[in-house]
Amino acid sequence: MTTDNDQFTEYGAHYDATEQWPLRSQLEAPSFLAVLGDLTGRSILDAGCGSGFYLRRYAQLHAGRLIGLDPSAGMLAVARAQAETARLETTFVQAGLAEAGRFGPVDLVTAVYVLPYATSLNELAAMCRGAADALRPGGRFVAFALNPDFAPDPEYYRPYGFTLDAKTEPGEGQPVVLASHLFDPPAQVVAHRWSRQAHDNALRDAGFQSITWAAPSPTEAGIAEHGAAFWADYVNCPHALIVSADRP
Numbered sequence: 001m002t003t004d005n006d007q008f009t010e011y012g013a014h015y016d017a018t019e020q021w022p023l024r025s026q027l028e029a030p031s032f033l034a035v036l037g038d039l040t041g042r043s044i045l046d047a048g049c050g051s052g053f054y055l056r057r058y059a060q061l062h063a064g065r066l067i068g069l070d071p072s073a074g075m076l077a078v079a080r081a082q083a084e085t086a087r088l089e090t091t092f093v094q095a096g097l098a099e100a101g102r103f104g105p106v107d108l109v110t111a112v113y114v115l116p117y118a119t120s121l122n123e124l125a126a127m128c129r130g131a132a133d134a135l136r137p138g139g140r141f142v143a144f145a146l147n148p149d150f151a152p153d154p155e156y157y158r159p160y161g162f163t164l165d166a167k168t169e170p171g172e173g174q175p176v177v178l179a180s181h182l183f184d185p186p187a188q189v190v191a192h193r194w195s196r197q198a199h200d201n202a203l204r205d206a207g208f209q210s211i212t213w214a215a216p217s218p219t220e221a222g223i224a225e226h227g228a229a230f231w232a233d234y235v236n237c238p239h240a241l242i243v244s245a246d247r248p
């Protein structure tokens with residue numbers, strides 16, 4: 001898919017502002033980076049790189065070759081500008097995760113909040129195949145997926161900056177509107193709720209093994225700054241989970 005992804009092109013102009021949110025900087029990113037482990041010298045393809053938040057973190061952590069993929073021209077424009085300011089050598093390509101195989105082999109493929117934008121089980125499967133195709137044997141795919149058991153109350157996540165509103169009866173691929181209320185007007189995108197089983201099947205069918213799921217948690221600094229009570233609801237029911245899978 002090299003066509004532009006409309007719902008993110010508009011969002012792209014502001015998306016890098018989300019990088020400062022406590023939820024992202026003090027819970028999401030530290031948890032994700034902890035799962036990735038030592039990145040020194042490792043080649044990484046970040047699919048759905050958005051504004052390049054994770055690519056910049058990988059560079060700071062002394063990763064090797066970096067490739068950023070995103071179907072959204074708006075997101076890529078922000079990512080390129082940010083990388084230029086930070087003087088980072090990153091290759092950016094307008095492409096979706098399903099096409100990632102063309103840009104490997106790499107040691108690690110990451111995809112933060114990308115799998116929820118699969119609009120069908122076939123697309124979810126194609127994304128997982130794309131990740132597998134981009135990895136060298138022994139490589140690893142790590143993603144932040146939408147927690148299929150996210151809180152049913154759309155307002156539950158408002159203290160963390162967004163609302164999450166499932167629009168139809170629960171079911172595989174149910175559309176979910178995520179609105180970021182730290183923007184005026186709120187920025188809205190439509191994601192899809194896929195069960196753990198659907199993720200696991202798509203990953204296994206793509207040839208992945210050792211699939212593990214982990215919940216994110218805040219850093220000590222985050223707890224000291226905002227208090228344990230601020231984080232409690234999110235930790236009880238996170239809206240996203242980290243899924244990790246190995247390519248044999």
Ligand SMILES: C[S@@+](CC[C@H](N)C(=O)[O-])C[C@H]1O[C@@H](n2cnc3c(N)ncnc32)[C@H](O)[C@@H]1O
Nearest residue numbers: 005008048049050053072075096097112113117
């Ligand atoms: C919520 S943003 C997350 C951006 C970035 N990963 C981050 O965490 O800051 C989702 C991104 O996924 C991208 N995306 C949507 N569909 C995709 C696909 N099929 N393959 C790769 N990226 C996709 C969007 O363009 C958008 O940049």
